[in-house]
Amino acid sequence: MSLLITGATLADGTRGDLYVAEGLLADPASAPAGVERIDADGLLALPGLVDLHTHLRQPGREDAETVASGTAAAARGGFTCVHAMANTDPVTDTAEAAEYVRSLGASEGHCEVRVVGAVTKGLAGEELAELGLMHASSAAVTMFSDDGRCVGDSLLMRRALSYVKAFDGVIAQHSQDPRLAGPGACCHESEWSGRLGLPGWPSQAESVIVARDVQLAELTDSRVHVCHVSTAESVDVIRWAKARGIKVTAEVTPHHLLLDTPLVAGYDTTFKVNPPLRTSEHLEAVRAALADGTIDTVGTDHAPHARQDKDHPFDVALPGMLGLEQALSVVIEVMVNTSRMDWPTLVERMSAAPARIGKVAGQGRPLVVGEPANLVLVDSSARSTVDRDASRSRARNNPYHGRDLPDPVVATIWKGELTYRR
Amino acid sequence: MRHLLSAADLSFAEATSILDVAVEMQQVQSRPVKKLPALRGRTVVNIFFEDSTRTRTSFEIAGKWLSADTINVSAKGSSVSKGESLRDTMMTLDAMGVDAFVIRHSSSGAAAQVASWVKAQVINAGDGQHEHPTQALLDAYAMRQHFRRLATVPEPQAPIPEPDEGSTTPEPGEGSTTPGSRTTIPEPDEGSTTPRSRTTIPQPQATIPEPDEGSQAADKNDFTGKKIAIVGDLLHSRVVRSNVLLQRTLGGQVTLVAPPTLLPTGVETWGCPVTGDFDAALADADIVMMLRVQRERMAGGFFPTEREYAESYGLTEARLAALKPGAAICHPGPMNRGVEISSAAADAANSLVLEQVAAGVAVRMSVLYHLLGSDEGALK
Numbered sequence A: 001m002s003l004l005i006t007g008a009t010l011a012d013g014t015r016g017d018l019y020v021a022e023g024l025l026a027d028p029a030s031a032p033a034g035v036e037r038i039d040a041d042g043l044l045a046l047p048g049l050v051d052l053h054t055h056l057r058q059p060g061r062e063d064a065e066t067v068a069s070g071t072a073a074a075a076r077g078g079f080t081c082v083h084a085m086a087n088t089d090p091v092t093d094t095a096e097a098a099e100y101v102r103s104l105g106a107s108e109g110h111c112e113v114r115v116v117g118a119v120t121k122g123l124a125g126e127e128l129a130e131l132g133l134m135h136a137s138s139a140a141v142t143m144f145s146d147d148g149r150c151v152g153d154s155l156l157m158r159r160a161l162s163y164v165k166a167f168d169g170v171i172a173q174h175s176q177d178p179r180l181a182g183p184g185a186c187c188h189e190s191e192w193s194g195r196l197g198l199p200g201w202p203s204q205a206e207s208v209i210v211a212r213d214v215q216l217a218e219l220t221d222s223r224v225h226v227c228h229v230s231t232a233e234s235v236d237v238i239r240w241a242k243a244r245g246i247k248v249t250a251e252v253t254p255h256h257l258l259l260d261t262p263l264v265a266g267y268d269t270t271f272k273v274n275p276p277l278r279t280s281e282h283l284e285a286v287r288a289a290l291a292d293g294t295i296d297t298v299g300t301d302h303a304p305h306a307r308q309d310k311d312h313p314f315d316v317a318l319p320g321m322l323g324l325e326q327a328l329s330v331v332i333e334v335m336v337n338t339s340r341m342d343w344p345t346l347v348e349r350m351s352a353a354p355a356r357i358g359k360v361a362g363q364g365r366p367l368v369v370g371e372p373a374n375l376v377l378v379d380s381s382a383r384s385t386v387d388r389d390a391s392r393s394r395a396r397n398n399p400y401h402g403r404d405l406p407d408p409v410v411a412t413i414w415k416g417e418l419t420y421r422r
Numbered sequence B: 001m002r003h004l005l006s007a008a009d010l011s012f013a014e015a016t017s018i019l020d021v022a023v024e025m026q027q028v029q030s031r032p033v034k035k036l037p038a039l040r041g042r043t044v045v046n047i048f049f050e051d052s053t054r055t056r057t058s059f060e061i062a063g064k065w066l067s068a069d070t071i072n073v074s075a076k077g078s079s080v081s082k083g084e085s086l087r088d089t090m091m092t093l094d095a096m097g098v099d100a101f102v103i104r105h106s107s108s109g110a111a112a113q114v115a116s117w118v119k120a121q122v123i124n125a126g127d128g129q130h131e132h133p134t135q136a137l138l139d140a141y142a143m144r145q146h147f148r149r150l151a152t153v154p155e156p157q158a159p160i161p162e163p164d165e166g167s168t169t170p171e172p173g174e175g176s177t178t179p180g181s182r183t184t185i186p187e188p189d190e191g192s193t194t195p196r197s198r199t200t201i202p203q204p205q206a207t208i209p210e211p212d213e214g215s216q217a218a219d220k221n222d223f224t225g226k227k228i229a230i231v232g233d234l235l236h237s238r239v240v241r242s243n244v245l246l247q248r249t250l251g252g253q254v255t256l257v258a259p260p261t262l263l264p265t266g267v268e269t270w271g272c273p274v275t276g277d278f279d280a281a282l283a284d285a286d287i288v289m290m291l292r293v294q295r296e297r298m299a300g301g302f303f304p305t306e307r308e309y310a311e312s313y314g315l316t317e318a319r320l321a322a323l324k325p326g327a328a329i330c331h332p333g334p335m336n337r338g339v340e341i342s343s344a345a346a347d348a349a350n351s352l353v354l355e356q357v358a359a360g361v362a363v364r365m366s367v368l369y370h371l372l373g374s375d376e377g378a379l380k
Helices: A067-076 A095-108 A131-136 A154-167 A191-196 A204-220 A232-243 A254-258 A261-266 A280-292 A327-336 A343-357 B012-029 B054-065 B078-082 B086-094 B110-117 B133-152 B172-182 B217-221 B238-250 B278-283 B306-313 B317-322 B353-372
Strands: A002-010 A015-021 A024-026 A037-039 A044-047 A049-054 A079-084 A112-115 A170-173 A223-226 A248-252 A375-378 A383-385 A404-406 A409-414 A417-421 B043-048 B069-074 B100-105 B121-127 B227-231 B253-257 B287-290 B328-330
Touching: A044 A343, A049 A067, A049 A327, A049 A343, A067 A079, A067 A095, A067 A409, A067 A417, A079 A375, A079 A409, A095 A112, A095 A131, A131 A154, A154 A170, A154 A204, A154 A223, A170 A204, A191 A261, A204 A223, A204 A232, A204 A248, A232 A248, A232 A280, A248 A280, A248 A343, A254 A280, A254 A327, A280 A327, A327 A343, A327 A404, B012 B054, B012 B133, B012 B238, B012 B353, B043 B054, B043 B086, B054 B069, B054 B100, B054 B121, B054 B133, B054 B353, B086 B100, B086 B110, B100 B110, B100 B353, B110 B121, B121 B133, B121 B353, B133 B238, B133 B287, B133 B328, B133 B353, B227 B238, B227 B278, B238 B253, B253 B278, B278 B317, B328 B353
Parallel strands: A002 A037, A002 A044, A049 A079, A079 A112, A170 A223, A223 A248, B043 B069, B043 B100, B100 B121, B227 B253, B227 B287, B287 B328
Antiparallel strands: A002 A015, A015 A024, A044 A375, A375 A409, A383 A404, A409 A417
């Protein structure tokens, strides 16, 4: 497909035409007459977004999400690459399992699907999964995570960090001290957990693991990535570690940027997520950290669930909420519209940085001639009321339902093909 | 009021009305025929996802004595083990045309969730570690009866009322004097009736009482200035949360006593003093409410041993002796004798424990009557 995008504004404020041909960006002067055009006057053209943290649920829970539906939601949200987490059924803990997910992405994906492998067999936290074979497979796994569970054993975490250093892999940790925040913990430990009688999840249950892991990363001279940073204390630890030169990167979810603990006061399980929604001082801390680069990227932790898994009492319902379709909306609302962040920084956080962390060639690249045509056209002033039933995801656990938010994505182009067009 | 999910749902007038009508309901219990026709034709389903003998039985009796069709469903583990969601379980029962659910669940918030799904009215009979509003109401009822007895006890030089006045088998003709007996502070001109009202069991009334009869100014004095110490496992207790919220409305001054490991996060925002010094709190308490300490908490390392807990936070014989004159003891049950409460305290003359149990039926009759007594719900 060939496509001429005219009059687009780039993140740095310059304007120009973009010519998409054969999956690459080509010289607009070479576009033939009569080529299909998109009038991008007044629109921003940004590199396609990259998500390091996506639950696509396939194989195992295709009633909640599939690679096809999840990546369609990703395209709707402006993403051209997602990282499929390993906590599927079966778990992605072998080369064969990784290759299966990769092949699903290749055949059914509406964006690039990179495979995240498990750190430990069956996510059990006891023995290392076949990290090297997953890396050597056609899935070329470089990021490993037991996400949903924390690698709690310090020695095992040390070994994992050390082992993946051989191929410059990265361990993405779900930081949750399994004793300080046990399986029942479902509400940020605060005045709210106390009043609501919900088992608390203190912010320090996150930061003590972050503090341990950055020191293990220093010990092993390896890379650790902190998933879904949700607390001010974790931000402080990461800031300290980066100043020390430790190879740590971190992500924050859209929901931890926007949504706060009081939302759970009605026991609506849509708002049950792990780590839990935090209080305003933590929201302010993660916003500031995303602005100054202490937090490198936005990871959606898009976690679709079937309705029947949410229609339980609060402490029993599965944790998790959707994120792909509204991630950019939330970042614009919380970071750009408040002047915390400019557009080039947004591109760094949502495209370039995650592509570097995940070592994804061809993603997160500047929009210049010769680069892969992965881009999103954005109307930064458009707004709408979120309707969960309009989602491309199979699931409806959308925490933004009914909220007025930016609705920026006009078109998404992946490898030169339109994957979403308003 | 459509549902009773939290003690905070109740205004002063509503809470007082529930307590006042409960007085009348308790009179019914001393009749040979206990049944009132108030809720004839209404269907109340008591659905208990968690075991409870006393709460379920008292709700069942309360419903039956009001002539409601009362059905008990023991749902412990049933839906989850069958893979059915809470929503589906409740929607299924709701589709049968039930008027009200009385729900007990081990998860905080379950009653509120159910109320958001079903057409029927919902009464929270205990949700996890969150609330148990009818327990707080029956606690308030027992405390109020106690305060009123004290208020009517003559000065020390006056004679103690004869015990036989307390038995008061109901006499139909006395119904007409009832409104006067409901006020707490004896008026001089009521002197002639005082000896009878002093004996605590109010006179029976032939008709269903009007809820608004209770909102008399004198009721405001029942809890004002009264000091209530609530002691024990505050972290896991739904009873304490409902009591704090109800007393905020009724005017009692609650002091919370617990080891720091059993304090809920943010308890300092609850508007009552918090202390680890039981003996200090004991000294000026009018009511000491002991909370059950579940033995499994010890495995969680909340305190070292039962012995240490009893010594520091239990109502021991020594602490029983240190209570100020006129102070009374409450416990929501079931009691761990020898842990949070000594047998001497549990069985003491100033223990209201059995009175609390007896009040349970009357208070729950009153709650059912207030919520279901008319199409709109009797409380506004």
